[in-house]
Amino acid sequence: MVGIIGYGTQIPRYRIKVEEIAKVWGADASAIRRGLNLNEKSVPAPDEDCATLSVNAARDALKRAGIDPKKIGAVYVGSESHPYAVKPTGTIVAEALGICPDVHTADLEFACKAGTEGMFIALQLVKSGAVSCALAIGADTSQGAPGDALEYSASAGAAAFIMGSENLVAELLETDCYMTDTPDFWRRENAHYPEHGGRFTGDPAYKKHVTGAVMAILERTATKPEDFDYLVFHQPNGKFPVQMAKKLGFKEPQYRYGLLTPTLGNTYSGSSPMGLAATLDEAKPEQTILLVSYGSGAGSDAFIFRTTERLLEVHNQAPKVRKQLDEHKFYLEYGSYAKFRRKILKPE
Amino acid sequence: MNVPKHWREIPERYRMEAGKCTKCTKILFPARLVCPFCGNKEFDKINLSGKGKLLTYTIIRTAPEGFEDFTPYAIGIVELKEGVKVMGQITDCNTETLKTGDQLVAKFRRMNEEGKTGMIMYSYKFVPDLGI
Numbered sequence A: 001m002v003g004i005i006g007y008g009t010q011i012p013r014y015r016i017k018v019e020e021i022a023k024v025w026g027a028d029a030s031a032i033r034r035g036l037n038l039n040e041k042s043v044p045a046p047d048e049d050c051a052t053l054s055v056n057a058a059r060d061a062l063k064r065a066g067i068d069p070k071k072i073g074a075v076y077v078g079s080e081s082h083p084y085a086v087k088p089t090g091t092i093v094a095e096a097l098g099i100c101p102d103v104h105t106a107d108l109e110f111a112c113k114a115g116t117e118g119m120f121i122a123l124q125l126v127k128s129g130a131v132s133c134a135l136a137i138g139a140d141t142s143q144g145a146p147g148d149a150l151e152y153s154a155s156a157g158a159a160a161f162i163m164g165s166e167n168l169v170a171e172l173l174e175t176d177c178y179m180t181d182t183p184d185f186w187r188r189e190n191a192h193y194p195e196h197g198g199r200f201t202g203d204p205a206y207k208k209h210v211t212g213a214v215m216a217i218l219e220r221t222a223t224k225p226e227d228f229d230y231l232v233f234h235q236p237n238g239k240f241p242v243q244m245a246k247k248l249g250f251k252e253p254q255y256r257y258g259l260l261t262p263t264l265g266n267t268y269s270g271s272s273p274m275g276l277a278a279t280l281d282e283a284k285p286e287q288t289i290l291l292v293s294y295g296s297g298a299g300s301d302a303f304i305f306r307t308t309e310r311l312l313e314v315h316n317q318a319p320k321v322r323k324q325l326d327e328h329k330f331y332l333e334y335g336s337y338a339k340f341r342r343k344i345l346k347p348e
Numbered sequence B: 001m002n003v004p005k006h007w008r009e010i011p012e013r014y015r016m017e018a019g020k021c022t023k024c025t026k027i028l029f030p031a032r033l034v035c036p037f038c039g040n041k042e043f044d045k046i047n048l049s050g051k052g053k054l055l056t057y058t059i060i061r062t063a064p065e066g067f068e069d070f071t072p073y074a075i076g077i078v079e080l081k082e083g084v085k086v087m088g089q090i091t092d093c094n095t096e097t098l099k100t101g102d103q104l105v106a107k108f109r110r111m112n113e114e115g116k117t118g119m120i121m122y123s124y125k126f127v128p129d130l131g132i
């Protein structure tokens, strides 16, 4: 048996509302709220980045796992905003947690799918017996170009999962993947902001791959949408995952806890992993969760987890996602937001 | 700061690694080679909890090089629950309402960077302990 033995998240305290961004660009805020189901998003403080969010999330995962960090034999950090172009984030995280030096680390990148990529690898490594525990993190401090549609959603956050084979809080039942080469979104070397295919990011990209992964895992496990207690999809906005869920036969109570985007924004590599963490926060023992990520470029990873009795014991050993999301927020005006995100350039 | 100095300080900056004297049990942070209390040279490595209360602080409005964009920010002395007093920056707080006695907790944050292309320095910083 392999699965999750501990999990934790970190969300910056700063937020900006859709209205505040729309005001600057002369856009219709209510249309964005309604059309994309977005209200506000998290903004990293100037001293937060993918590495700091990862470390702080992983510390909470360690509290829930209750293990000696030295038992972790692998650390994977999935992000598209690694602090360095060349120099791993994984070693910073492993060093901060006291895991070094007997550990394998790697940084992963696959648009918004890098977090579940790390989870997939970590779970398979534990299953193979190569390591007894493995840490996988999805973290991003994503940027949308000023005035671009992505500016309303690109946000910051991290979710960390420690995988193991003893004292599980959620057992892994099955995985599946669905990938094709689809150029819906990219960022070239040295480009500050990503470019995307506009409406092309919908049907042939997000929808096709999420559907492909869901159908594959349902077929492999001979299950139907109603067999799952909970569902978590990648959530680039609040609209796509809800549309997809309904189209595929899932209902609101199944995705209620996992849908964070309306007040969090899209945390890219952290998106579906944070939705999973929020679902674990509320789940009871012996419930099943279907998790399906999506990363542009493009592909989806699907996982089925079943929660255990131990989940209840760890619920309050670290802050819950909703608490981090709903309490003690600082709202920013666009000017401060632009300074925080280094959109204002000072003379050298 | 330079690369070797930052690298040497990683244990204390990244995970608040301290030395606990094996003879008089005093905790030294940063760790030292010789215990100033009893002269002992043997220590157990421990990681401090990072939790404590604010003893005193000041608000920096004219910052040294590399910290200009953070002003105004607070620097304070925090008494950790292990009894150790640590100086550090206090972030994610309202500098107007911060007060001595506040409960704080250490988080892992970006401290500074050597320009746009240089090394990024990470360290602990304190934030209000709000259970988030």
Ligand SMILES: [Zn+2]
Pocket (backbone or CB within 6 Å): B021, B022, B023, B024, B025, B026, B035, B036, B037, B038, B039, B040
């Ligand atoms: Zn001593």
